[in-house]
Amino acid sequence: MFKDLPLKRLSPRMEGEAARLEDRLGAPLLGVHEIAPAAFSDMPAALGLAVGFAHTRPQGGWLWVRSRKQRLDLGRISARGLAALGADPGRVMLVETRTATEALRAIDEAARSRAIGAVIAELDTADFTFTRRLSLAHETSATPVILVRSWRTEGATAAHNRWRVSAAPSAPNRLDPRAPGRARWQVTLERSREFPQRAGETFLMEMDDAPLRVRLVPALADGAPETRPHHALAG
Amino acid sequence: MERLKRARTTPWPVEDGAPFVLTETGVHGRTLAAVNDAARALGLEPGLRFTDARARVPGLVAEEIDREADALALKRLTLWMTRFSPLTAMDGVDGIRLDVTGCAHLFGGEEAFLVSMKRALEGLGLTPRLGLADSAGAAWALARHGAEPLQRAAPGKAREALAPLPVAALRLEACTVQVLRRFGLTRIGQLYAIERAALARRFRNRMAAQDVLLRLDQALCVRPEPLIPLKSPARFTARISGPEPLLSLSGIEDALSKLLADLTGQLEQAGKGARRFILTGYRSDGTRATVSLTLSRPGRDGRTIAKLFAPRLETMDPGFGIDLMTLTAHGTGPLEAMASALPDGMAVPGADSSETAALADRLNARLGDDLVQVFTAHESHLPDHSEALAPFPGTLAPWPVTGHRTGPRPLIVLDRPELVETIAILPDGPPARFTWRRITRSVARADGPERIGPQWWHGNANGVRARDYYRVEDEDGHRYWLMREGLYDDQRGGTPRWYVCGLFP
Numbered sequence: 001m002f003k004d005l006p007l008k009r010l011s012p013r014m015e016g017e018a019a020r021l022e023d024r025l026g027a028p029l030l031g032v033h034e035i036a037p038a039a040f041s042d043m044p045a046a047l048g049l050a051v052g053f054a055h056t057r058p059q060g061g062w063l064w065v066r067s068r069k070q071r072l073d074l075g076r077i078s079a080r081g082l083a084a085l086g087a088d089p090g091r092v093m094l095v096e097t098r099t100a101t102e103a104l105r106a107i108d109e110a111a112r113s114r115a116i117g118a119v120i121a122e123l124d125t126a127d128f129t130f131t132r133r134l135s136l137a138h139e140t141s142a143t144p145v146i147l148v149r150s151w152r153t154e155g156a157t158a159a160h161n162r163w164r165v166s167a168a169p170s171a172p173n174r175l176d177p178r179a180p181g182r183a184r185w186q187v188t189l190e191r192s193r194e195f196p197q198r199a200g201e202t203f204l205m206e207m208d209d210a211p212l213r214v215r216l217v218p219a220l221a222d223g224a225p226e227t228r229p230h231h232a233l234a235g
Numbered sequence: 236m237e238r239l240k241r242a243r244t245t246p247w248p249v250e251d252g253a254p255f256v257l258t259e260t261g262v263h264g265r266t267l268a269a270v271n272d273a274a275r276a277l278g279l280e281p282g283l284r285f286t287d288a289r290a291r292v293p294g295l296v297a298e299e300i301d302r303e304a305d306a307l308a309l310k311r312l313t314l315w316m317t318r319f320s321p322l323t324a325m326d327g328v329d330g331i332r333l334d335v336t337g338c339a340h341l342f343g344g345e346e347a348f349l350v351s352m353k354r355a356l357e358g359l360g361l362t363p364r365l366g367l368a369d370s371a372g373a374a375w376a377l378a379r380h381g382a383e384p385l386q387r388a389a390p391g392k393a394r395e396a397l398a399p400l401p402v403a404a405l406r407l408e409a410c411t412v413q414v415l416r417r418f419g420l421t422r423i424g425q426l427y428a429i430e431r432a433a434l435a436r437r438f439r440n441r442m443a444a445q446d447v448l449l450r451l452d453q454a455l456c457v458r459p460e461p462l463i464p465l466k467s468p469a470r471f472t473a474r475i476s477g478p479e480p481l482l483s484l485s486g487i488e489d490a491l492s493k494l495l496a497d498l499t500g501q502l503e504q505a506g507k508g509a510r511r512f513i514l515t516g517y518r519s520d521g522t523r524a525t526v527s528l529t530l531s532r533p534g535r536d537g538r539t540i541a542k543l544f545a546p547r548l549e550t551m552d553p554g555f556g557i558d559l560m561t562l563t564a565h566g567t568g569p570l571e572a573m574a575s576a577l578p579d580g581m582a583v584p585g586a587d588s589s590e591t592a593a594l595a596d597r598l599n600a601r602l603g604d605d606l607v608q609v610f611t612a613h614e615s616h617l618p619d620h621s622e623a624l625a626p627f628p629g630t631l632a633p634w635p636v637t638g639h640r641t642g643p644r645p646l647i648v649l650d651r652p653e654l655v656e657t658i659a660i661l662p663d664g665p666p667a668r669f670t671w672r673r674i675t676r677s678v679a680r681a682d683g684p685e686r687i688g689p690q691w692w693h694g695n696a697n698g699v700r701a702r703d704y705y706r707v708e709d710e711d712g713h714r715y716w717l718m719r720e721g722l723y724d725d726q727r728g729g730t731p732r733w734y735v736c737g738l739f740p
Contacts, residue, residue, distance in 0.1 A: 075650055088633060
């Protein structure tokens with residue numbers, strides 16, 4: 001239903017560059033992205049992907065917004081854990097708000113600012129109006145916003161892309177086959193204003209250590225296909 | 236006593252003009268602590284035993300005095316009196332001292348100053364006695380022992396003004412006063428005529444003699460008596476008073492913008508910025524309303540500060556009306572070099588750290604002080620103690636690179652480790668399956684252990700067990716940070732238990 005809305009407007013910066021989704025993932029992040037885990041247990045994977053996305057921005061701090069409820073539900077964000085992912089914890093400004101409403105205010109304020117490199121926000125509730133507000137703010141500020149939503153998220157959104165993430169068995173560990181390797185995630189592009197024709201495709205992504213970014217796992221690297229049809233997820 | 240009269244919700248126990256006293260229970264039993272005018276006229280004085288007083292005045296109505304509430308009210312009033320002078324201090328349990336040097340002319344001369352002060356205090360339902368003189372001692376004497384409730388000694392005339400007052404007005408102890416009276420010295424003026432050495436000789440006690448001389452010298456400005464203010468005044472202060480008490484938010488906003496213009500001008504002249512701004516509204520009923528704002532680095536841009544204040548002004552309750560407002564700047568320091576703003580589109584995000592600080596200020600102003608935090612690193616091999624959160628210090632600094640390498644650390648650390656049930660194949664290996672939050676997970680791959688021993692050098696490590704951390708991955712690809720507390724043969728307790736400590740992305 002939202003496809004009928006004349007909302008396929010991207011910020012001018014986004015249109016010129018990378019026409020291909022694959023190129024886009026390597027370029028500095030722009031736009032408003034929603035990342036939703038497939039289940040509650042996939043929340044760490046969703047946050048990991050968010051860090052990977054934010055890391056494509058070469059400069060500026062990250063504002064990480066979460067509400068107190070999220071800390072109680074899930075746990076603390078660990079600086080050492082961020083460092084282990086290859087990110088610089090010194091870039092992070094963490095805001096833990098008391099209520100979800102305050103979190104919305106903080107995100108709104110940050111999305112308008114040009115001062116920071118990216119906004120990462122853990123947010124259970126964000127309606128169409130709010131995401132629309134963010135994408136409008138992005139048109140002037142060009143500050144990318146990554147909303148990590150709850151697994152219940154569905155329905156329309158004004159974000160540029162919505163990614164659905166679930167954990168996937170990690171890459172083979174060359175040093176010790178019995179140990180987990182690099183983190184991998186199975187990511188579905190659930191909705192997209194940027195690449196509408198590719199919505200529904202599923203990718204296998206992994207964290208690349210140097211230079212750190214999210215990359216698509218090439219086909220046949222270890223038998224895992226690069227893309228699979230969407231229905232494969234159901235199994 | 237008047238505080239009690241205003242604070243009471245029950246009807247006043249006596250009619251106007253009837254004697255009423257407040258009592259307190261001390262070592263000598265119940266004694267009078269305060270009396271009203273009617274009681275004083277009947278010869279009752281503070282310090283008298285209550286039984287004696289009741290013998291003199293049958294049917295005397297009395298209540299217990301509440302010293303704590305009195306002291307609190309006096310402190311509040313002392314702070315409120317900063318509207319007349321920035322240097323105010325409490326004097327004893329029932330007085331307030333003000334250093335009004337250079338303040339009186341703002342109110343149209345000393346006489347007018349005293350009158351306006353008296354009127355303000357009467358408006359609060361108090362009956363003040365005011366004294367103004369060159370020295371604190373002389374002013375004290377005039378206020379407490381002067382004939383009029385409002386008395387002023389012109390500059391240089393303290394000596395003449397004090398002469399007719401009783402010696403008790405010199406703030407002497409009761410026994411010293413008694414000794415002086417025995418010599419026939421009842422007026423301060425009589426002391427002037429006696430030679431100092433002769434005066435000292437009359438006392439058996441050297442301390443008492445010195446006390447008399449000290450108090451006399453202080454009253455006559457021979458020896459200094461500095462005032463220690465209740466709150467030291469800010470160097471940068473702006474004040475504004477309106478003809479009508481402010482009641483509305485828009486009025487407060489107007490006043491703030493005028494105050495800011497004044498204060499930022501002062502700061503600019505001094506070439507400084509401030510980190511903390513305190514806006515104080517003096518309500519007409521003798522109370523104060525305060526809002527403060529903390530910046531992450533010194534600043535003096537009036538428009539920004541006004542914007543940051545805006546969400547907090549709503550919390551400022553004008554009460555019955557605010558008739559005076561002050562804005563003070565604290566934590567002043569040099570401004571950091573201002574980067575000139577690049578034209579639109581050329582600005583590199585994140586290149587300008589002052590913009591980051593401005594964003595943090597806006598968020599803090601909206602959501603509460605010190606809500607924006609950053610990670611700080613600590614040198615500790617214990618995972619729980621190796622990092623912490625601290626308020627945003629004004630700039631983002633790169634994370635320090637530490638020499639020693641640790642094992643993998645999860646992105647999410649649970650608030651407290653959660654106990655899990657496990658099935659392990661080998662006693663020292665990772666579990667084959669574990670049940671966490673009611674779901675049983677089979678371990679497909681595992682990495683570890685990373686053994687973290689107790690901090691034996693702290694001396695309190697007895698009985699603390701070593702911890703083995705494993706990174707495990709289940710069949711679905713979820714990755715966990717498992718911890719086994721203790722070893723199977725360490726003889727420090729029973730069977731080791733397993734916990735989930737964190738989650739890997």
